Amino acid sequence: MTTTRLLFRLALRSLSRRKARAALLVAAIFLPLTMAVTASVLATTSQPTAETATAQRLGQAGALLVNQDLVGSDGVDAALRSAESALAESLGREVGLVPEVTTPLPARLGHREVASYGHGLDLDEAIHQGRYLLVEGRHARRGGEVAVSVEVADRLDLAVGSTVQLGDRREEAIVTGIVSDAGSTTRSFVVVDVATAASHSPETTRGEEDATGSTYAGTVAWYAREEIVQTPELAAAGWQVRSRGDALLDHGHPGSEGAGSLLLVIAAAVVAEITLVIFAVFTVVVRSTARESALLAAAGADPAARRRVVTYQGVLLGLAATVAAVLVGVLAARLLSDPFAASQGQIWGPIRLDPVQIGLLVLLGLAAPVVAARTAAEPAARLDVAAALRGGDLPGSSGGKGFRPALTAGLVGSALALALGGALFAAPPLVAGAALLLVVAAGTGMGALTSRVARFADRLPLVARLGARSAARTPSRTTAVAVVLVSTTVLAGVVLVGMGALTRKVEDAYVPQVPHGSMWVTFSAPVGDATLAALAEAAGTDEVIPLHPARTPPGTWRDHPEGAGALLLATPVEDCVDQGAGDLVHVDDCLAHTGYPQWRTEVVVTPERHLPALLDRPATEAELSAFRRGAVLVLDERLHHSGTATARVEGSESDGSAPDTLDFEAVHAPVDVAHAQTPMALLSPFAAADRGLTWDTDPYLVYVPAEDISRDTEDRVRALLTADVGQHYGLGVERGPAAHRVLATSTAVVAGALAVLGGTLALVVTALSVSETRRELAxxxxxxxxxRFRAAAVAAHASAVTATSIGLGLLVVVVLAPAVVVALEGGWTALPWWGVLGAALGCWCAATLTAYLGSRWSVRG
Amino acid sequence: MLRAVDIRKSYRAGTVSVPALRGVSLDVAAGSLTAVMGASGCGKSTLLTVAGGLQAADSGTVVVAGVDLASLSDSASHRHRRRHIGFVFQDYNIVPTLNTIENVMLPLELDGRKRSHARTEAERALAAVGIGDLATRHPDTLSGGQRQRVALARAICGERGLILADEPTGALDSAAAGQVLDTLVGLVRGGAACLVVTHDEAVAARADRVVRMKDGLVVDEGREGTSS
Structure with missing residues (x-):
């Protein structure tokens, strides 16, 4: 005990004697640990508890009941009146129900309209507590009042007291409050009283799509105060019951969606880095205190005691850093929680700590420095006391002359085998193992590499020569720094490339509806030229393109919404679905597999002047010539065979016509990107008339080409169309998959965080390493x-080590990237590479600049 | 070559000011070897670093090669040191990342001379101290005496006129110390001015003049030896 106390005291004195170095060491542990704690708390907070998630859906209800049969047969109003008795009949007892009617209910102000849903319920009922948050004002309590969501208020510039028009009847309502979902702020909805919502519900029910698939009928949900479970009797009567108990169970296993998964990935990466950092730092420290260890030995301390002095320093540093990291990490999470949630349109509530995660981080913060210090202390135990007293260097790691190259080669070989296995078996853990081995290989091979760099530097100016030679002369310190930087670079690279691969996977499966920034509108009611002209004006464009499918008379499309009488070309997607019917191949799978954007392709009649907009380029002379002589221009060569496209004409039940086929000359008009909404087969009106075909004068689809239609413009077009055709339209603007925007943001965040982390770690370890070269500086x-020259020499040293390490890390990322992409079944995308290069460059600049500025300050004396 | 007049220098130890030099005056002429002796802590090494411009005096004047060091800017001070003053330390202070000739070339390269010119001058300096054949050897492979002669070569390279040596024989055995001393005296005979801080009576015996210091003051200034 006395010895332990003595050794602790020596460790404490050693730290307090070099306060600046101790502070750097604490910082090296504190920084990544704080980030990990913050990430952990944010991840935990972003996942609602089972109770919270249940309350967001069910409020305080014991059960949620839906009976679309009841609504379908009786209508919304009647269903509202009969629901309690119908339930009592099936349940055998009376239960009080509180209804909520949900229906499409667009909100309009002036010339702008938001496609919102209306929820008809009494939010002052205690049973709804926990479902919505009242941001401002009060809830709507009667007809003529409405509470709008934050999103609707933002898009229409509404405030409490504003007047807004609801539905296609344009009923005016006073905004009494601003509300949001309890867990989200981005949904467009309004809350009105039950009667108002019911009055806006469409007659069609059962939640079926209307003719265009663009709008849905109203639904009614009933909330019961007492818990009800599903029974066969209830099911037979059309009741779908979700009890509170089931909801709690379902929400007891939160998924990994949302902000939490990204934060956890970052936290895991940061945590993995800690051990390497601490080991690297202690390696430098032990070498710089060799003389102290020798003095202890001369005074009679055995190797175990010398080892323990270093290990106890790890204990003390770990304790100080961990306590500070937990406190600061939790505080930082508390400050960041609301902005993070807001940036994702979510509401997280008060911060929550996962005791297991925090406990593991505390354990790591305490144990990692001890293990790292204990390992790094080995040279202090094995030192040549006499040599160390004379100022000699500590012994290096064991192994003969050929040991390190052989070890490096073995590690690289094993890593490549693991990476290959990871790619072949789509197993990311194997790729992660390969990354780890390559980082270790980088450490073992670093000495040889810096020697080569130093030889290369012989041709460079004096300052560069000194920097490169310093790096090569201290292989242990250089390796310690290198392992930190290589692993940071590899972590950054693998995480970003992985994110890019997954994003590309999503993007590849994504079928754009129309060219980016453009708008499409589908109609289920006749539209006149005046509406189209107004649509063009509202959209701020000179050109709207009405599209008319060619048909065989006398079939009409309104009688047969699925296309009876239409001319359909066989698509690769249809072939794919037909071939895989036995294996239940989904259309989406076939869309992704074939790369063809549509399931069904109609031959569309369009005048020649619209060809440039539909092809997104001028038509060639050959294409124009073919179009004018009556050929079909097909935008995908798989739509024709040897210059002939065969259209099938589906039979019509109304006129008793039989299925038939019609052959056209077909010419391939290639396009860069094909779209789901714009036509893939184009026929001129003259050619259609010549073949005895007809087409509807009312367009079923209008394409509005544009660079970037804003949400504001979209809202204006909605307002116009609702005024002209009511709800008989569907509208969309192509803004691309959200995955790319998420990737761009995530890449910037991860690259920034890793550049800061890498730069800081580089600064800490380089500063420690450079402090050992004071004699040379003198x-x-x-x-x-x-x-200035001395500072430049120090900066050159830091720069050489950082550049070599980061270069090696980037090489490892390049080697691993194919395996990462294949293992995740993703694709290549450039953005993560810019992120990796940005992080690497930022890290190198930070290390070099801070080394220069730091040494300018320190060599001033 | 070196004239120091009424040099005063103090260090701070916490709140206490500890005087290291309390008005030291000294002249070292070209072609002469002056030895400074005294007990540890008497201010010998401080005198050497102040004379070389490595640290500034609190008061007094130091003139090297006709230039008052206090009148020089920071960069001019470095340039003046590179061109006129060479240091030799007890523990050699050879830059370990450079080989023998690169160490000797260092001041000239720092001064912006062409590498080829610096190499020629360094070869001449190495030859002058008798280790011309060790030019490409790494300092780690040299003996103590050889390393100190590398330091001497670096100190005279570029025909600098003032050599400031701090215990140049302190870490050497008597044979090596004798060789280094012979070299140093040879350089002085060639026209260099040399100020040596030493405890070694053998060095003092070969000096043109021996200055004894005590508590930051020169207490005795006489001719004890001859640098023949």
Whole structure:
């Protein structure tokens, strides 16, 4: 005990004697640990508890009941009146129900309209507590009042007291409050009283799509105060019951969606980095305190005692850093929680700590420095006391002359095998193992690499020579720094490339509806030229393109919404679905597999002047010539065979016509990107008339080409169309998959965080390493080197080590990237590489600049 | 070559000011070897670093090669040191990342001279101290005496006129110390001015003049030896 106390005291004195170095060491542990704690708390907070998630859906209800049969047969109003008795009949007892009617209910102000849903319920009922948050004002309590969501208020510039028009009847309502979902702020909805919502519900029910698939009928949900479970009797009567108990169970296993998964990935990466950092730092420290260890040995301390002095330093540093990291990490999470949630349109509530995660981080913060210090202390135990007293260097790691190259080669070989296995078996853990081995290989091979860099530097100016030679002369320190930087670079690279691969996977499966930024509108009611002209004006464009499918008379499309009488070309997607019917191949799978954007392709009649907009380029002379002589222009060569496209004409039940086929000359008009909404087969009106075909004068689809239609413009077009055709339209603007925007943001965040982390770690370890070269700096001063030159020499040293390490890390990322992409079944995308290069460059600049500025300050004396 | 007049220098130890030099005056002429002796802590090494411009005096004047060091800017001070002053330390202070000739070339390269010119001058300096054949050897492979002669070569390279040596023989055995001393005296005979801080009576015996210091003051200034 006395010895332990003595050794602890020696460790404490060693730390307090070099306060700046101790502070750097604490910082090296504190920084990543704080980030990990913050990430952990944010991840935990972003996942609602089972109770919260249940309350967001069910409020305080014991059960949620839906009976679309009841609504379908009786209508919404009647269903509202009969629901309690119908339920009592099936349940055998009376239960009080509180209804909520949900229906499409667009909100309009002036010339702008938001496609919102209306929820008809009494939010002052205690049973709804926990479902919505009242941001401002009060809830709507009667007809003529409405509470709008934050999104609707933002898009229409509404405030409490504003007047807004609801539905296609344009009923005016006073905004009494601003509300949001309890867990989200981005949904467009309004809350009105039950009667108002019911009055806006469409007659069609059962939740079926209307003719265009663009709008849905109203639904009614009933909330019961007492818990009800599903029974066969209830099911037979059309009741679907979700009890509170089931909801709690379902929400007891939160998924990994949302902000939490990304934060956890970052936290895991940061945590993995800690051990390497601490080991690297202690390796430098032990080498710089060799003389102290030798003095202890001379005073009678055995190797175990010398080892323990270093290990106890790890204990003390770990304790200080961990306590500070937990406190600061939790505080940072508390400050960041609301902005993070807001940036994702979510509401997280008060911060929550996962005791297991925090406990593991605390354990890591305490144990990692001890293990790292204990491992790094080995040279102190094995030192040549006499040599160390004379100022000699500590012994290096064991192994003969050929040991390190052989070890490096073995590690690289094993890593490549693991990476290959990971790619072949789509197993990311194997790729992660390969990354780890390559990082270790980088450490073992670093000495040889810096020697080569130093030889290369012989041709460079003096300052660069000194920097490169310093790096090569201290292989242990250089390796310690290198392992930190290589692993940081590899982590950054693999995480970003992985994110890019997954994003590309999503993007590849995504079928754009129309060219990016453009708008499409589908109609289920006749529209006149005046509406189209107004649509063009509202959209701020000169050109709207009405599209008319060619048909065989006398079939009409309104009688047969699925296309009876239409001319359909066989698509690769249809072939794919037909071939895989036995295996239940989904249309989406076939869309992704074939790369063809539509399931069904109609031959569309369009005048020649619209060809440039539909092809997104001028038509060639050959294409124009073919179009004018009556050929079909097909935008995908798989739509024709040897210059002929065969259209099938589906039979019509109304006129008793039989299925038939019609052959056209077909010419391939290639396009860069094909779209789901714009036509893939184009026929001129003259050619259609010549073949005895007809087409509807009312367009079923209008394409509005544009660079970037804003949400504001979209809202204006909605307002116009609702005024002209009511709800008989569907509208969309192509803004691309959200995955790319998420990737761009995530890449910037991860790259920034890793650049800061890498730069800081590089600064800490480099500062420690450079502090050991003070004697050389003094010599340079004695022979007349200016302070600027000495600082430049230090910066060159840091720069050489950082550049070599980061370069090696990037090489490892390049080697691993194919395996990462294949293992995740993703694709290539450029953005993560810019992120990796940005992070690498930022890290290198930070290390070099801070080394220069730091040494300018320190060599001033 | 070196004229120091009424040099005063103090260090701060916490709140206490500890005087290291309390008005030291000294002249070292070209072609002469002056030895400074005294007990540890008497201010010998401080005198050397102040004379070389490595640290500034609190008051007094230091003139090297006709230039008052206090009148020089920071960069001019470095340039003046590179061109006129060479240091030799007890523990050699050879830059470990450079080989023998690169160490000797260092001041000239720092001064912006062409590498080829610096190499020629360094070869001449190495030859002058008798280790011309060790030019490409790494300092780690040299003996103590050889390393100190590398330091001497670096100190004279570029025909600098003032050599400031701090215990140049302190870490050497008597044979090596004798060789280094012979070299140093040879350089002085060649025209260099040399100020040596030493405890070694053998060095003092070969000096043109021996200055004894005590508590930051020169207490005795006489001719004890001859640098023949």
């Amino acid at each position: 010599t340079l001063a004695a022979v007349g080197a200016s302070g």
